[in-house]
Amino acid sequence: MKFPQKHTLQQIATIISSTYVGKPDFPVLGMNEIHVVTEGDIVFVDHPKYYDKALNSAATIILINKEVECPPGKALLISDDPFRDFNKLTQYFKPFEKADSKIADSALIGENTIIQPNVFIGNNVKIGDNCVIHSNVCIYDNAIIGNNVIIHAGTVLGADAFYFKNRPSGYDKLLSSGRVVIDHDVEIGALCTIDKGVSGDTFIGAGTKLDNQVQIGHDTIVGKKCLIASQTGIAGCVIIEDEVSIWGQVGIRSDVTIKKGTVLMAQCGVSKTTEENTSYWGSPAQEFRTKLRQMAAVKKLPGIIDKLK
Secondary structure, three states, rough: OOOEEEEEEEHHHHHHHHHHEEEOOOOOEEEEOOOOOOOOOEEEOOOHHHHHHOOOOOOOOOOOOOOOOOOOEEEEEEEOOHHHHHHHHHHHHHHOOOOOOOEEEOOEEOOOOOOOOOOEEEOEEEOOOEEEEEOOOOOOOOEEEEOOOOEEOOOOOOOOOEEEEEEEEEEEOOOOOOOOEEEOOOEEEOOEEOOOOOEEEEEEEEOEEEEEEEEEOOOOEEEOEEEEOOOOOOEOEEEEEEOEEOOOOEOOOOEEEOOOOEEEOOOOOHHHHHHOOOOOOOHHHHHHHHHHHHHHHHHHHHHHHHHHH
């Protein structure tokens, strides 16, 4: 998330009541998660395991719970609870905005786009030309939808990220301030759920088609001309490159890349980055032919054991 205008390190420290290391007028342009930070962004870190990753990231302001040596060209915000203070900044710069009607006055809807009954369209949503939005679709604030997009009944675009911190008092939610962005010529089936980014975008590329009941987590990037079949669950921060085919009931963990041309057969459990133009099957997912040979070998084991008796 980029701020509406440039702020200073001192101003941000005042908002969250923290101390800082760096020049008071050090520029602060936005806040983001570590995988999407750029120069001028704040990133938060609250565990020593990830200190180096945050300090060496593209972010130039690190919200951290320990005073450490500040890398050249960067600044620190020292907080006893960076998770809490990241939420404070989200509330300050992107507070929840109540909708004024079923279709917000600030929503922009393109030419020849059809909006069926009982659709909710939130604040600042932009929908392109020649789209069809079927009944009971819910589109949260700030979503962007391209031209020639079809969204079937009951789908939800822009629900919050599933992101929590476990505290003694219970789970503390990380607030979401990102968007869902749908490119041109996409079709999304019924009862799909695509979560907004925590601070960036969840993106669906041009020409991609989703079956019914597909879940896509926060900040995931789906490339062009992908096919994703029913009951697939994709975690947050996944990268799916172009022309990937994902069949029914596939599960993909966070922080992996599904390379261009990958085929994930039904019920794959994917925990690692795939190879380009390769088919996978099983859980954990393996190259398709290798998995078939393993299964054929397992079928022969009873006969081999009988011969050894």
